[in-house]
Amino acid sequence: MYLGVWAVAAIGPFDRGDWLLENVLVFAVVAGLVLAHRRFVFSNFSYLLIFVFAVLHAIGAHYTYSETPIGFWVQDALGLARNHYDRFVHFTSGLLLAYPLRELIRRRLHLRGAAAYAMPVVLLLSISAAYEIAEYQAARIVDPDLGIAFLGTQGDEWDAQKDMGLATLGSVAAMIATWIWRTRTQREPWGILAFGSPGLHE
Secondary structure (H helix, E strand, C coil): CHHHHHHHHCCCCCCHHHHHHHHHHHHHHHHHHHHCCCCCCCCHHHHHHHHHHHHHHHHHHHHCHHHCHHHHHHHHHHCCCCCCHHHHHHHHHHHHHHHHHHHHHHHHHCCCCHHHHHHHHHHHHHHHHHHHHHHHHHHHHCCHHHHHHHHCCCCCCCHHHHHHHHHHHHHHHHHHHHHHHHHHHCCCHHHCCCCCCCCCCC
16 A cells, blocks of 8 residues: 555656655665564554655655645644645654554563553654654755755754654653553554454453
8 A cells, every 4th residue: 555655656756866865764764664563563553654654755855844734734724834744744753653652672582561662752753853864964965955855843953852852742641642552451552453463462
């Protein structure tokens, strides 16, 4: 399903150079998931979360984040000063990817209790910081105009810090939601779409 979305988003992007830069990480992550599939298989629930985030990223890469139409629609509707689609996706990176990281941590590292909730937040903050550094280096190396489109700061000198903060906030929200679910059901959310999948323990 994601390959279909990606193929459509690859047709006539707003800026082909920016689209290629935005997809470098996608190529690496998808390749990693495929290569690691024999050693570790995420639950259907985690794959769904990863899929939703990947689709949001594909949309941003197609238009460039600062030119995404839905971002302009929200900007006009709410009277905002900028297109906030990039900020929304940074928030969802924490919201949607924290749980797959928790699943990986619980099933492979066998962490329990507070550590299994804290580690995904710490990892998401680290990943977000690494991504912002990579963006900065890419902007320095490539054509200046392309670098500006890739960074998508829209004139905000604190853009990187705000993006990292939103990713962290999203991951905290995801872990709070996970804690509430486990408290009420005594089960991990990965069982929501398990469909009898073997090897998923609570």
